[in-house]
Amino acid sequence: MASHRRPKQPSRTRVTVLTATAAAAVALTSQAAHADPKPTKSEVKAKVDKLYHEAEAATEKYNGAKEQQDKLKKQVDAIQDKVAREQADLNTLRRELGSIATAQYRSGGIDPSVQLFLASDPDSFLDQASALDQLTAKQAESLQKIKAKQRTLAQQRKEAQEKLGTLADVRESLGRNKQKFQSKLGEAQRLLNTLTAADRAKMAEGEQRASRAAGDRVDLGNEVPASALGAAALRAADTRVGMPYVRTATGPNSFDCSGLTQWAYAQAGVEITRTTFTQINRGTHIARSQLKPGDLVFFSNTSHVGLYAGNNTVLHAPYPGAYVRYESMSTIGSYQAAVRI
Known part of the structure; x- marks a missing residue:
């Protein structure tokens, strides 16, 4: 009698491997069928030229930001020089005011009537009192100068701060545009690298020949x-x-x-x-x-x-x-x- 045993079923692992292998084969076949053909030398050159033009636009923006940065830097340096000079003047005025205050303290530390009583020469005391009045007027003048210097300094420092803020923005723009043109140039170089060394040499030679011609x-x-x-x-x-x-x-x-x-x-x-x-x-x-x-x-x-x-x-x-x-x-x-x- 013929045997009627059921044939042995393949294991689940074996089925999975076979299925994956078949799928991979189909995928590779599909990719091969739909893969883009390698670009020709003329196609590469056209794409590279386009990238160069895009890089040039970014370069011009970079140049503009660089020019603006240089101008702003000079302006900031000039303002900071002014601030330093004004601060030095302010410090001098403060020292002068301190000297005046010291003189007032020394001459005003004793009651004027007692000074007059003790003075061996009343006329000399009156001369000193007159000098004290002059010092008081000078003090008032110094205070006005100090206030004016402080206002000027505050304005100049504000201007410098605003310029520095603009400078930071410009530097950020500078970095973005530099990154952009470097990216475009890098992409162009990668395209050129798909060509053979001989083709790249011919392209470079062609550019030189075109310029000479x-x-x-x-x-x-x-x-x-x-x-x-x-x-x-x-x-x-x-x-x-x-x-x-x-x-x-x-x-x-x-x-x-x-x-x-x-x-x-x-x-x-x-x-x-x-x-x-x-x-x-x-x-x-x-x-x-x-x-x-x-x-x-x-x-x-x-x-x-x-x-x-x-x-x-x-x-x-x-x-x-x-x-x-x-x-x-x-x-x-x-x-x-x-x-x-």
């Missing part, structure tokens, strides 16, 4: 600057073609975008502010159709600036890894505004 073959047309000042600034910036972009740098051998424009105008004899956000308010706003060589041109929500060079071309410091160069306005970013210094 821009300086050698750029066609600026025959546009005439609106002023000698603009022409001088543009000539100065032209001598920096090929210099590397370095965040927060203001020259003469490396620049960020607003550092270059500030340096160029300084060589022309005019001081302009440090950041794109303040440079845009420095001169006269003009329409794009009115651009002349030497004018400042702003892009990408005022986070980037360059000098108009003619023929729809700008001379600027682009972004990390690039060099000061001439470039078509159509490839830099979204046009924002133009200013003539």
Whole structure:
């Protein structure tokens, strides 16, 4: 007779292991099917360029906070110097008042009638009494001076305290923006690291080649600057073609975008502010159709600036890894505004 024993059931542990293995296999297969393909070199470059522009916006805010911090620090130092001088004057007045009080005590410690009785020379006593009246008047004057000094000191200390509070806020903003651009630059570097060393070298070589070519073959047309000042600034910036972009740098051998424009105008004899956000308010706003060589041109929500060079071309410091160069306005970013210094 054939055996009818029921087949042995697999253990619960074995079923669990098999189920987990199968699920993992399905998950891996699914992940493989849906995994994003590795970005190409051109895709990496596009993403990196975008991150560099975002880092530049944070850098300009950092530069602005740094400029404000430096100004506030000078103001606080000047106020604190005044406070120290006023305090020294106040201490001198207090010492003078103490001397007067001591003199009064010494000469007023005996009743005047007794002093007159004991005095060998009544005329001498009357002279002393007259001096005592003068001391009393001097004391009143000293008290008024002390009160005035105390009011001045209180006002100056309040002003210093307010400035220090603002300085603390600015330093906090400085730290946030520094962290932000460092984060963007770090993300860009991680993307670049997905490329081979050979590809990274080619990209760097391409940036250098593009900068050299821009300086050698750029066609600026025959546009005439609106002023000698603009022409001088543009000539100065032209001598920096090929210099590397370095965040927060203001020259003469490396620049960020607003550092270059500030340096160029300084060589022309005019001081302009440090950041794109303040440079845009420095001169006269003009329409794009009115651009002349030497004018400042702003892009990408005022986070980037360059000098108009003619023929729809700008001379600027682009972004990390690039060099000061001439470039078509159509490839830099979204046009924002133009200013003539």
